[in-house]
Amino acid sequence: MEFQSRSRVPLLVLAVLLLGAVIFGLAGTIGSGNVGVRTTLGVISSEAVTPGVYLKWPFISSISEFSAKEVAIDLQDLTPKAKDNLSLRDMDVSVYYKVADSQIPALQVKYAGQSVRDEHSGIWLPAQGVVMRIVRNAVYEEVARVDSLVMHTKRDEMAASIRRNVQAELDRNDPHVFTVTRVVIRAVVTDPSIEESIRAAVANQKKLEAMTIQTEIAKKQAEIRVTEAEGIARANKIIADSLTREYLQHEANQALQTFAEKGNTNTVVVPANMTSAPLINIPAHTGK
Template sequence: MEKLPKIGLPILIIIVLTIVFVSKSTKTIGSGEAGVLYKTFGGGVVTDSPPLGEGFHLVAPWNKVYVYEVRQQEVFEKMQVLSSNGLEIKLDASAWFQPNYDQLGLLHQQKGENYVARVLLPTIRSAARSVVGRYTPEQLYSSKRDAIQEEIFEETKKIVGNQFIQLNEILVRDVTLPPTIKEAIERKLRQEQEALEYEFRLEKARKEAERQKIDAEGKATANKILNESLTEKVLKEKGIQATLELAKSPNAKVVVVGSGSDGMPLILGNQ
């Protein structure tokens, strides 16, 4: 009976060690994440095989697993850059990105867990300075924002694509100019708009004058043709037809045939 406690203690120790071993040998990867395996006695970071996917994994307790988010993420950056004429512009942009899944081991080995601050953000700032420096404040304020956004995206993607990062989009959310420059641009835009409106009114007036001229010329031509077609015989025939129509009217009247200066009938009524 005295030997039972002595036998039970080693068993208890074994059970505890087993629990500790198992707890240290398991790793659960969450949704939208992946794990990079680091083998302490096996060459360090595993780069020649895919990362550990979502779910439960058994890992030797002397190894480590570094977990990365592999879903699309967004990072914001506010920058001060110079335009083509040396004016300071404030740029508010964001980037949609995610690590390259199949190269996650290389990303961890060469760039580390802080790869966004080490690689992505400096590249965005450099590309933004390069691109904005090609444009004037007027272009940045009005018509070129989409072009600037696309150029920053292309230049950033060209660099980070070789750094195991997948860049999905660059969004230029705001461009802030110095107040005096902004006011000058807005004043110039208003003046240009007023000039366009004035040109529109002039063009409208010119077209209206042209229309009236064409209308008057048409009426004059019609009158000329009508006058040339109204011969004496035609007029007499029209007068006779009118006399016959009036004679049918119930109103009292006197018709004197041939009493006009041109031999046309005269119609005298009591009204």
């Protein structure tokens, strides 16, 4: 028990000292997900200060807190020119990126003055000026590849392409430092005349789709009629092929026989080109 109580004394003293340092401004804290960049006599340390409590050295060094979390860049009211040489009225794009926490001090040395301090939290956003310029160029280059009339249908494709291009440019300058997590095209507003053209194009597309359906229906109906006609023609051919001269003569003889067997008649029917003797039915004398 005595050993445990003695071991707690230094920890208690250290806690009191740290508390006093914080109270008197001799210590500070780095929030979770952030890192600190220490500058001593104008020289930036290459080692990042990890989250937690750190000691200050007034008049000798200072520490700035930088975000190692996902950072958003919002570009608004852009007016890039499309492939058909028509400028957009308004385009809003958001790009989200992260920076490897261990590389933030080096970025601060390489891109001095390019980090931006968040007005609300007071935390610095690393190299945001550099990323913003690359994003802006990527947006303008991507819009220049797409016609304004179809741009509203290609938001996802354009966002994916912008993300790839921004990531490639960042990797070319600083490999394995930046990660572009996502790109969102929030708004695409074209010129009013273009909007009218888009509406007309959509209406014409709907008409074309309806006409295509009607054409397909007509083709199917025509195919049905052709199939029916072919069936009738084949049936007629089968019937015609079965009507031989002998068969027709047989049918004629059967008809004449039936006609001759009927009573109360004295008519004689002699078919043309008849090869057999005519059938004559003479009624019996009744004696009246």
